[in-house]
Amino acid sequence: VTLLEASPQPFSSSSKGFDGIIDLDHGDPTMYERYWLQMGDKTTVVINGWQFISYFSDVRKVCWFLEPEFANAIIRLHKLVGNAITEERYIVVGTGSTQLFQALLYAVSPPNSSKPISVVSAAPFYSSYPLITDFLESGLHKWAGDAYTFSKDEPYIELVTSPNNPDGFPRQAVVNRSQGILIHDFAYYWPQYIPISSPADHDIMLFTVSKSTGHAGTRIGWALVKDREIAKKMTEFIMLSTIGVSKDSQIRAAKILQVVSDSHQYKSNFKEGQAFFEHSYNNMARRWKQLRDAVNMSKLFSLPDFPSSSCTFSGRTFGSLPAFAWLKCEGEIDDCESFLRGHKILTRGGKHFGSSGKYVRISMLPRDETFDQFTERLSSIKSS
Ligand code: PMP
Structure with missing residues (x-):
């Protein structure tokens, strides 16, 4: 069961990674820690010994x-x-x-x-x-x-x-x-x-x-x-x-x-920009832009394109910003997972999803430091 979202890997406990390894195999949503930290005591729950x-x-x-x-x-x-x-x-x-x-x-x-x-x-x-x-x-x-x-x-x-x-x-x-x-x-x-x-x-x-x-x-x-x-x-x-x-x-x-x-619903009790779905949308939009820029720099990979449509909740028109990137290795590379592992980026290969090894799935929800390291490393991978 090494493929379940939460199965522990030797490197996954530290956000910085072990030996320069960047683990984006699992969909662990630690991106959200920062927002909830900003909410401070608003979500604190106290449960007494006699309750529940x-x-x-x-x-x-x-x-x-x-x-x-x-x-x-x-x-x-x-x-x-x-x-x-x-x-x-x-x-x-x-x-x-x-x-x-x-x-x-x-x-x-x-x-x-x-x-x-x-x-x-x-x-x-x-x-x-x-x-x-x-x-x-x-x-x-x-x-x-x-x-x-x-x-x-x-x-x-x-x-x-x-x-x-x-x-x-x-x-x-x-x-x-x-x-x-x-x-x-x-x-x-x-x-x-x-x-x-x-x-x-x-x-x-x-x-x-x-x-x-x-x-x-x-x-x-x-x-x-x-x-x-x-x-x-x-x-x-x-x-x-x-x-x-x-x-x-x-x-x-x-x-x-x-x-x-x-x-x-009670925005006045929160600071500017702290409505949850505003904040998380902005995070995802920024991350997807950063990833697309890195992919354009490298020229070895491609990403799906998503058509824009209007959101009944926010009123905004945008293209999807998925929690995973379905990255394709272009050209000769048939095993994209091994190729990226060679660059110390851990992903999950397309075969696990009933698809081709030219694809990998990459979590878009790690902590900021890990995501920044990842896009920096990806953009520097060039064909040899
Ligand atoms: N369904 C899908 C499509 C998922 O991606 C996940 C988590 N990665 C789950 C279900 C399981 O989520 P949970 O943590 O609620 O068990």
Whole structure:
């Protein structure tokens, strides 16, 4: 499982890197530390020893371990940003959207089928999907690869990641047959990464604090689910795997989401330029410009181009600023990952995403020092 986002590498603990190594393999969102440091005590949460002792949060709800304060913060933020419809949906909380993805596979796979249901996603796809789908060899579901080449006339689960990890493009389902169950992974459907076009309105939608606010270590995600039976089965999965989800983490996540909303709705309580999505959009825009300048200097690489469109949240017109750069080695270089490793830049090669080795995925969310070192080094790589 060395390809999961968080699997530790010997070099990854220090932001400066070890021996000049720059590690941009994982999507660790430490870029956001600086913003939250500036927020100071605004997000401090105090939990006394007598609080949150019970397993239960609200036993009248399908997801009985969901903290009401966290549920309210989710609904408020989606209404503010306009990126998802929350009405007539069940909210299921998970230990990261990773647990919710597993809960969903369990919840939507046919229970009494003679063979596992196929799980597909259009290449290039998030490299953890095949690993998570198959690691228990459950017999319920099986990874079946690239959705573009899936031609079996039988039920399937299609994972739609929009905007996509690794390449940043908006996505829609591609298989387009009636027996499909769609899971929409909206980890990156936030206005620092892509213009919000309309509130997403699908049956099963996944979100996470990891990539929206940067709090990957809090391990909190949420699913918006239309169907009560699916929400119940997801809850059953989480009950059997972890008997619920840390309340301490939910309370912390609630506070963070509240401050994100406050930073836009009560601007006078915040300094100029400190509205969360303004600040993070500006960071991403600056980083993408810096990366594109470095790529132009080097002439050995290319990046995808994103058309501009208007964002209903900010009113701004811009082209996507993805959390990952899907970099292509031009010319003779067939193994871009090894080539960059030779320059002490660690990335994840295209093959892990069901694509070509000419591509690598590079995290755009490290700390400033690491990102600056990276673009400086990239711009100096010339063909020999
Ligand atoms: N889905 C996608 C597309 C991701 O990129 C990630 C994180 N890299 C996840 C899900 C998992 O996020 P979490 O930290 O919430 O488990």
